[in-house]
Amino acid sequence: MSTAHAVQAPGRLFPYERWDSALPSLARQYQQGQPCPHILLKDFLDPDLALAMAEEFPKPTSAEWTQYKHPNENKLGMPKRELFPATIAAVTDELNTPEFAAWVSELTGIPNLIADPMLEGGGLHQSGPGGFLNVHTDFSMHHFHKNWHRRVNLILYLNPDWRDEWGGAIELWEGKMKRCAAKYSPLVNHALVFTTNEKSLHGFPDPLTCPEGESRKSLALYYYTVETDKRISVHSTDYHARPQDSLAKSAMIWLDKTAVDLYSRAKARFGFSDEFASKVLGFLSGRK
DSSP states (O other): OOGGGSSOOTTOOSOHHHHGGGHHHHHHHHHHOSSSSEEEETTOSOHHHHHHHHHTOOOTTOTTOEEEEETTEEEEEEOOGGGSOHHHHHHHHHHTSHHHHHHHHHHHTOTTOEEOTTOTTOEEEEEOTTOEEEEEEOOSBOSSSTTEEEEEEEEEEOOTTOOGGGOOOEEEEOGGGOOEEEEEOOOTTOEEEEEOSTTOEEEEOSOOOOOTTOOEEEEEEEEEEEOOOTTSOOOOOEEOOOTTSOHHHHHHHHHHHHHHHHHHHHHHHHOOOHHHHHHHHHHHTTOO
16 A cells, blocks of 8 residues: 555545555455455545535436436435535535545455546435335446446445434345345445446335424445456446345336336437436426
């Protein structure tokens, strides 16, 4: 490990000096994570900084949110960095630096990771009462950079007063959906980092029961490698039914993920954004 992180320079928002001494141990824990390589980093940032991010998190009533509402998910997304409040924007910029991407490479053992300034599929996410995200694996290649292979997710949770009985814990499932093998509540300043591949099944599939005015908030960043290997599997987000889901629900999950796959292929080919789909979904769900 380089000594470049030994002293945190003024204005740097990730506490390298606190995490670096533990990095070899954290890297071992990461590789040993089950059911996929992962680690939960508590107290990820300075506590006051994380609370400031939570306090300025945009309200769900903002017109700037993109709506993702279909049988496999019910959430809001905001991938445009220029719309972020000041503190969230500054932290996002820090976590998108080459220096931090190199730190994630050392943590995960995946060399030459790069960040995505477009925040494609990532950025701010928010789900209110009834919100959910069915268990899935993520799209494998960037929609607008054809040779960018998605390798790592980092999800920073920003919920100071979250209660377990509201649900919303992210679930990591074993292959072939045998069982939920790990589960983490979306507590403020907890960051989950995990390898993204065809085996990293995750989601929060049960609708949230938080009261009106509360929501599950997070900042998601994805890291890629630039690939020349044409044999890498290209696939869109792949949703899965759980063993306890009914046949009708399982069928709906399959039909919807087929539609999502068609949409993703069209998006990559024609270059349109999620905003158009958001407007259509908003209209169909009765959103004004």
